[in-house]
Amino acid sequence: MAHARAARPARKRADRYHHGDLRRALLQAAVRTIGAHGIDALTLRAVGSSLGVSRTALYRHFADKAALLAAVAAEGFRLLRVQLEEAWERGGRGGAGFDAMGLAYVRFALAHPSHYRVMFGADVGAAENPDLEEEGARAFQVLVDSLVSQQQDGLVRRDDPQQMALFIWAAVHGIAMLALDRRLEHQHTDGEALARYAVGRLRTAIALATA
């Protein structure tokens, strides 16, 4: 079957691998596998065979399994950053934009649970992979920049923006994790509703003190 002259698309795909596309394909297959069957199902054998490729072909493109996961995480941070930037811009770069960013963060985690789990999973060494480190820092910087901007507009208290951003990041990250771990189901809420409540409370928390 693999030798059939008629299997032209397959052959074409195989050719593309030889030109460097296998890396991308492996990344997508990894995300697909985690999304479908959980992180434990992500074996190099499963990824390889879902692409019709040997389980060791991966080692031409990634140092090891951890490097594959780090690449998934870096891609996730890039996608997240785009979402945050869009929310901030579309919200008018003010209070409404800030609220939209908070919602966008939690929605990203709910919409891309496989990416998110890998991004904050224990197995992926954040410090070991500079690419991952940078993408994470860039996403975080969107939040920091928005706080500085709001400080200049007199909307937000003049605490250290870095520390304020960490506090907010921790809050939305915590909500995302609780939602993904299904720890909100036995309560009166879900990730979306809790995120809506949280952005209101966070706004109060960082508002410029009127006293």
Add this chain to the structure above:
Amino acid sequence: MAHARAARPARKRADRYHHGDLRRALLQAAVRTIGAHGIDALTLRAVGSSLGVSRTALYRHFADKAALLAAVAAEGFRLLRVQLEEAWERGGRGGAGFDAMGLAYVRFALAHPSHYRVMFGADVGAAENPDLEEEGARAFQVLVDSLVSQQQDGLVRRDDPQQMALFIWAAVHGIAMLALDRRLEHQHTDGEALARYAVGRLRTAIALATA
């Protein structure tokens, strides 16, 4: 060596296993192993051999490896609850007690990273283990009760205590996770400092609106 007549403590310990202590010993060994060498190093072989016991002895006391991890997590939630209760009581069951609880939460995660990682790890099925479920709920209830108490004292806004508690839990959980994942090291802070800042902001966030 194992047959030496002089090895009396070892024999005594072996006897205790026959009376049901192996379960406790396995739990402690699991925590010790994760603490020393990380969660990936927690193999049933490692746990067993650290107790001088076969790697399959565990199956008399736990259904499988996941059940062992769930037991570690349940114990972690019990320890955490005690810490939170103590902080709340010692702080005078008011604003100071609330702040102390927030700090105690993050400090628990920093002091017992192996427990904490398992408690919120993806592998431990929160819904599958009723014991774990209940210990988690009891720890959470300490926070809910403290909020209700503060509402009655006119210290805290009259939002749904459950939702307010989830918001706060998410925030301190997020700080704990970021600290454990070493994501605060490249910033101007650490887990303790960020927790201190966060409890101040959280207090503002949930304070009774004066308007």
Add this chain to the structure above:
DNA sequence: ACCTGAACACCGTTCAAGT
């Protein structure tokens, strides 16, 4: 340059057998 297939050293789990 890129991929394969066999081999290696692991892993969790099962199960008949021992005491």
Add this chain to the structure above:
DNA sequence: ACCTGAACACCGTTCAAGT
């Protein structure tokens, strides 16, 4: 009742070999 030892079906990784 409790534990062992061999066996099974996996896993990530290495490496000589193919094209």
